[in-house]
Amino acid sequence: MGLDSAVEEVLRYTSxxxxxxxxxxKDVMVGGQLVRAGDSVAVWNSSANRDETVFPNPDTFDLGRSPNRHLTFGIGPHFCLGATLARVELRVLLEVLGRRVSRMELAGPVRRMRSNFMWGIDHLPVSLA
Structure with missing residues (x-):
């Protein structure tokens, strides 16, 4: 398992x-459903990144997953401009934790963000050893 594949799996799994x-x-057929020009369509990244036709055992957190063609940052002309920075930040975090921390334990209640747009945690107390 390499650090690059670990970064990609964290991104896929958390979306x-x-x-x-x-x-x-334009009019297009998607999964047997007609989408007409002008229709609004929502793409649920968290669902796409757990698609069992794309990812074997999609609910398993697999740091060695390859290939890992997740849609966390979108695709095409709307691909996230911050994707490279996010990957670098996550890689540095994992590198530093890997060098300096031998054990991490939850040290209190976890509080998730209250949003229907972003998934995340806004409070995560941990003890590091």
Whole structure:
């Protein structure tokens, strides 16, 4: 398991941006459903990143998962401009924790963000050894 694959699996498994909304520019069939030009369509990243037709054992956190074609940062012209920075930040975090921390334990209640757009934790007390 390499650090790069671990970074990608953290991103796939957590999918911080829950969904994006787009407007169809032309009529298209998606999964047997007609989407007409002008229709609003929501893409639920967290669902796409757990698609069992794309990811074997999608609910398993697998740091060695390969390939890992997740949609955490979107795709095409709307691909997240901050994707490279997010990957670097996560890689540095994992590198530093790996060098300096031998054990991490929960030290209090976890509080999740209250949002229907972003998934995350806004309070996570831990003890590091």
């Amino acid at each position: 911080p941006a829950l969904h994006v909304m787009r407007v169809a520019t």
